Amino acid sequence: MVSANTELAYNSKIEGDVVVSRADAVINWLRSSSLWPMPMGLACCGIELMAVGASRFDIARFGAEVMRFSPRQSDCMIVAGTVTYKMAPHVRRIYDQMAAPKWVIAMGACASSGGMYRSYATLQGVDRILPVDVYVSGCPPRPEALLDALIKMQAKVKREPSARGLLVRA
Amino acid sequence: MATDIIATIIARFPGAAARASGDHPAVSVPAAAAPAVLQAVREEFGYDFLVDVTAVDWGLEAAVRFTVVWHLFSTVAHGYLRVTADCTDNAAPAMASAVPLWPTANWHERETFDLLGITFTGHPDLRRILMWEGYPYHPLRKDFPLAGIEVPLHDPEIAAETGITLIAAPMAGGPFVASPGEMNLTEAEPRAKDESWNEASAKPTA
Numbered sequence: 001m002v003s004a005n006t007e008l009a010y011n012s013k014i015e016g017d018v019v020v021s022r023a024d025a026v027i028n029w030l031r032s033s034s035l036w037p038m039p040m041g042l043a044c045c046g047i048e049l050m051a052v053g054a055s056r057f058d059i060a061r062f063g064a065e066v067m068r069f070s071p072r073q074s075d076c077m078i079v080a081g082t083v084t085y086k087m088a089p090h091v092r093r094i095y096d097q098m099a100a101p102k103w104v105i106a107m108g109a110c111a112s113s114g115g116m117y118r119s120y121a122t123l124q125g126v127d128r129i130l131p132v133d134v135y136v137s138g139c140p141p142r143p144e145a146l147l148d149a150l151i152k153m154q155a156k157v158k159r160e161p162s163a164r165g166l167l168v169r170a
Numbered sequence: 171m172a173t174d175i176i177a178t179i180i181a182r183f184p185g186a187a188a189r190a191s192g193d194h195p196a197v198s199v200p201a202a203a204a205p206a207v208l209q210a211v212r213e214e215f216g217y218d219f220l221v222d223v224t225a226v227d228w229g230l231e232a233a234v235r236f237t238v239v240w241h242l243f244s245t246v247a248h249g250y251l252r253v254t255a256d257c258t259d260n261a262a263p264a265m266a267s268a269v270p271l272w273p274t275a276n277w278h279e280r281e282t283f284d285l286l287g288i289t290f291t292g293h294p295d296l297r298r299i300l301m302w303e304g305y306p307y308h309p310l311r312k313d314f315p316l317a318g319i320e321v322p323l324h325d326p327e328i329a330a331e332t333g334i335t336l337i338a339a340p341m342a343g344g345p346f347v348a349s350p351g352e353m354n355l356t357e358a359e360p361r362a363k364d365e366s367w368n369e370a371s372a373k374p375t376a
Contacts, residue, residue, distance in 0.1 A: 085302075085323070085324075085336050086300075086301065086302050086324075088323070088328070089323065089324070089325035089327075089328040092328045092331070092332060093328065096331075114339065117339075118316070118317065118339040118340060119316060119317070119318065119339055120309050120314070120315075120316065120317065120318025120319070120336075120338075120339065121300075121301070121309070121318070122339065124337065124339055124340070128332070128334050129328070129332045129334060
């Protein structure tokens, strides 16, 4: 006789150690929950970035507390500050050294658009050399603004079709 | 003390003249006499501390275009002294280096060379200090626009990868272009009127 299953929740005794989900959901959950930042602190925004990492604002609440100073180990470059033309090739080179998948946050007015530096020495927006995912306004932005950008970044990562590329040999 | 030293320099070095100054005593000397004057005030009058080396660009039409300025301080008498010398050549301005007297002149002279194009003869390592090697202009000269002049990016590999050049920055409506009452600053900032990129006109990619 077959009895009705009255278990409404997941029961590991019946179903075993199996969770059914979509590959995209699992991969994106892993990626978005531990975005390791590459702190590209170039000016005063770098100070706010340090505040975001410290105890009061605590970026660890969002899984991004592991500031990696090696581009090989980081997922998300946070360009915090004024990018001069002298520095621009180095920023791009560091971005090139990051392993895919990788994302970029342009933090503050200078990184987003050149800011108040309308001059011969300043790159007019880091998006001229990098594919920026999230822009943060402010001069410098409040730490909350960067945390908001990180949450938006996570939401964007969660929308990506990340499993599709896994089955295709490049 | 201050007037004494000006009078002494004028008496000892022919061609030296007192220079109008709003604050500290100042003297103008011929370029050829500048090293001797600096050595004399350092060793005989106690002006042992070199505060700053810079230069003035008087503009394209000026008979004497470039003037090098030394700011000195005496740790003995606690007073400042300003010494200036006109560069004799407007096209290729040059001046004797003060590095043999004050090692701190090294970076000051590199900055003056970088931004104003004054060649300091006798400098041990006269390279650019702020702009990169190979930049073709001297940005603080009067004939250089604040926005800059379009030149290729100095890293050819990155230039090929990103396809960007150094563009002239958008100026009108920017924060350093003051035109009160002419525009709504909320609309003007941070965009510029004529060279800006926004939803209507795309940002230049190269």
